[in-house]
Amino acid sequence: MLEIKNLHVYYGQIHALKGVSFVVRKGEIVTLIGGNGAGKTTTLKTISGLIPLKEGEILYQGESITGVKAHDLVSQGLVQVPEGRHVFPSMSVQENLDLGAYTRKDKKAVKEDLDKVFHLFPRLKERRQQLAGTLSGGEQQMLAMARALMSSPKLLLLDEPSMGLAPLLVREIFNIVTEINSTGVTILLVEQNANMALSIANRGYVIETGRVVLEGEAASLAANEAVKKAYLGG
């Protein structure tokens, strides 16, 4: 579904990604784990077309999307929930969801998706008219995910959905990620919370200072001594 080949990205002089390669197959949950500043967000932004790449190639559904503009990828089903939620603070929950469906013309299917999204996140339905900026952190994360679902994603990129959330809420969010995946949406999940991420993923990649240093089945990564030491708290 997604194939990243030898990705190099710079911020001015800073060489942020130094040859990142990985694949995500249809139907999978793949996680990209690594510490702060490893290059996870940069990877996702580059895939979404928000940052230009210096070298390498990105294939989505077998075709190169290198250089395709961010806004043109959404209608192809390549959708991202950015780090830090980035809901539109001065707009209502409903308006945020409407914007998720911005590129879609099939009104009837959009309406159905709205019902599905409210079924998945009942709390958002209660707060339809509330301004997104006044929601709690957990509710904003749910809104960001709900908004992305309104884009009708085939591949969903999630950047640290658990960031700053209480453990109970993290569990809830991860359950929802699994549920979304079970409806046929392929997922690339970026996390610092490696424990949780590996518990729901099929496979994982460990990224350090702009390079993939380890990869494998989620279970075997979770059992790996080096991974345990660096990311799983011993």
Added chain:
Amino acid sequence: MAPLCLIKKEGVEMGLFIQQIVNGIALGSIYALIALGYTMVYGIIRLINFAHGDIYMLGAFVGYFALTTYKLPFGVSLALAMLIPALLGMLIERVAYRPLRKAPSIAVLITAIGVSLLIENLAMLWFSPDPRPFPQIFPLRPLELSGIRVSIPQVIVFITAVILMMALNFLVQKTKVGKAMRAVSQDKEAASLMGIDINRIISLTFALGSALAGAAGVMVGVIYPRIQPLMGVMPGLKAFVAAVLGGIGSIPGAMLGGLIMGLTESLVTALISSTWRDAIAFSLLIVILLVKPTGILGKSMREKV
């Protein structure tokens, strides 16, 4: 006897006062139309488009030529005086501002001033610097309403401005493209992740703001029938002040700021002196910004993260 005299005098002053309020509202709705363009552009790309006053001037000239040279009906002339400035606004954004989107703000500021001077000088070259009389399409005969005189041009200006502002409000609040405009102004990166073509929305914002300024150019011709290539400088500045006064980036703020500006100017002229008009108008800005630095309806910079 004395008290009666006083009452009579007060009556006269009250009449004058209300008369000036009427004039101030008409003038204020013109400032509001111009201020909207400043505030919309600022809201979406944090840029003060100093060429905006000149776009208003262009609107007046397009209206002038449409009405005189081509003898078009008023409605058609007004539409053209909105359309041509809209296209010019888009062109300016595309050619002058977009390449500088990531440049330091001082470079953008200098460019904006440069664009303004360019338009003014081209206008003097093409239209000649001499003032021209704007054709009088509406009868000047005033309507008397219990002692208050409202001229028909004033009524036309006010109604047109209100219709345009209501249309803008509907567009921004209720339509899909309006939602996209608000999304881009709140968070550009998130907006592109929704599939919104940011450049298209910015372009459209310039078009809308410039169209309203163009309409204001025709409106001013209707009330003060003299136009010339530098006519945009002072009203441009004042409308900018109005936008800051109302809270730059806020659409209702621009409407309110424009109205306050027009009323202040008109009342100061009548009750104090026209020499003090601009000084007091600008002092008002300073006072309001000292009390509320973000303007009357401006949002505080603190946003929930």
